[in-house]
Amino acid sequence: MYSQSSTIQYQRFQQTVPEELVCRAQNGDMAAHSELYKMFSPAIYTLANGICRDPHCAEDLLQSVFLKLFDKIGTFGFRAPFGMWLRQLAVNECLMYLRKQKKYADTLSTDEYEFTNVHETQTVGKETSDQASLVDLFSNQHDLAKLLGGLSDEVRTVLWLKEIEGYTHDEIGIMVNKSPSYSKSITHRALKALAKKVTARADQMTNPIGAV
Numbered sequence: 001m002y003s004q005s006s007t008i009q010y011q012r013f014q015q016t017v018p019e020e021l022v023c024r025a026q027n028g029d030m031a032a033h034s035e036l037y038k039m040f041s042p043a044i045y046t047l048a049n050g051i052c053r054d055p056h057c058a059e060d061l062l063q064s065v066f067l068k069l070f071d072k073i074g075t076f077g078f079r080a081p082f083g084m085w086l087r088q089l090a091v092n093e094c095l096m097y098l099r100k101q102k103k104y105a106d107t108l109s110t111d112e113y114e115f116t117n118v119h120e121t122q123t124v125g126k127e128t129s130d131q132a133s134l135v136d137l138f139s140n141q142h143d144l145a146k147l148l149g150g151l152s153d154e155v156r157t158v159l160w161l162k163e164i165e166g167y168t169h170d171e172i173g174i175m176v177n178k179s180p181s182y183s184k185s186i187t188h189r190a191l192k193a194l195a196k197k198v199t200a201r202a203d204q205m206t207n208p209i210g211a212v
Contacts, residue, residue: 010165013165022082025073036086044066044086061090061093061094068093
């Protein structure tokens with residue numbers, strides 16, 4: 001169901017969680033809940049901050065997710081890894097927050113990313129194999145926040161879910177009530193835009209204005 005990803009963020013949610021620990025938490029053991037918080041709070045905070053780009057918002061969402069976990073953990077049926085189940089709970093909270101704040105519109109409003117080219121939308125998947133990933137761009141820039149800061153909330157959310165959290169385009173389409181092609185096109189266009197920014201910054205550093 002989930003795409004493979006080598007990002008540190010994805011691996012945080014892939015931690016092995018003892019079944020006994022989950023069962024204790026399901027039975028209301030607060031020490032078990034505290035242990036789960038220690039295990040997953042860094043990953044959930046990173047996810048929330050990546051989507052909302054606000055440390056205070058991320059802290060609030062972190063607390064909200066664990067309050068929701070306290071209510072929902074009894075529904076966990078061990079059919080999927082616990083971390084992946086918890087990640088989906090966290091993503092749902094983040095998307096709900098954006099919708100309540102009206103930061104995630106029902107339709108994409110950023111002209112730069114509208115589907116004005118139907119052919120591109122249909123064939124974009126053929127081009128992405130040679131395209132730099134967000135992880136590649138980040139490793140070169142060492143500043144993920146700056147790379148994402150110029151994107152709209154809609155575009156940043158799709159890009160974060162795909163490139164950092166490791167969701168598939170099909171999964172993202174379901175979460176944002178769009179088609180898989182929507183996720184593919186947004187990811188493709190956003191990565192192209194970010195790659196241009198990275199190249200431009202590198203050129204500026206290599207050839208600063210006024211250099212002899």
